[in-house]
Amino acid sequence: MQSSGPLVLRLKKADLEAVIKHSRAEFPKEACGLLSGKFITENSALTAVVEKVYMMRNVEGSTVSYFMEPKEQFMAMKEMRVEGMELVGIYHSHPGVPAYPSQKDVSLAFYPDAAYLIVSLMAQAVDFRAFQIIDAEIRGIEIQIIGDRGRGGDA
């Protein structure tokens, strides 16, 4: 699934809002979850198209780290497989630091195909950024937000 060009993360506005809402609800603890969908190639760019958000439990219940509840993770991944979907993204929140992968985020990034979406709540205005982490190398990637009435705008 790895391509030479950068990955693009595409998600519906409502899904992004759900991720932000979850991050705020868990504050000051870290929230985490999975993004299910499909990888498509469009204009020669590999795009991770999100179809569903899975809010997961952070078993560490910590303000500075997360560990996704293994059984929930297993069941979510099984459901994706049954539905013909793939794990296209992984999100977590940074309650007190910027939306950039930490050293631990990088050392524990075991899914090089996935887009890593990070929501920062450190400032009053929420910030969110996406990355691909391949062989400990961090690449910022584009996020496309799809409005409720179709592609593109901030509907």
Place this chain on the structure above:
Amino acid sequence: MAVIVRIPTPLQRLTQGKEEIEGRPGSIMDLINDLDGKYPGIGERISEGGKIRRFVNVYVNEEDIRFLKAEETEVKDGDVVSIIPAIAGGI
């Protein structure tokens, strides 16, 4: 029949892109050692010193082996073993 082993995407480059491979019945560690013989390098990604790595979850059918007999859990023909890297991070 054999044990069916589900390989996560990040380890599929060690299994020639195969998502499912066949394994040998026995304990989980026997199975992993056997897989490492067929797909060199995979054992080290899953385990270290005879123990499953902390950030790897192993399921037999739908049960986490930590709630069974861990590395000593026995698997038989027809069982499905899923190897799933944990999702974790932090500062």
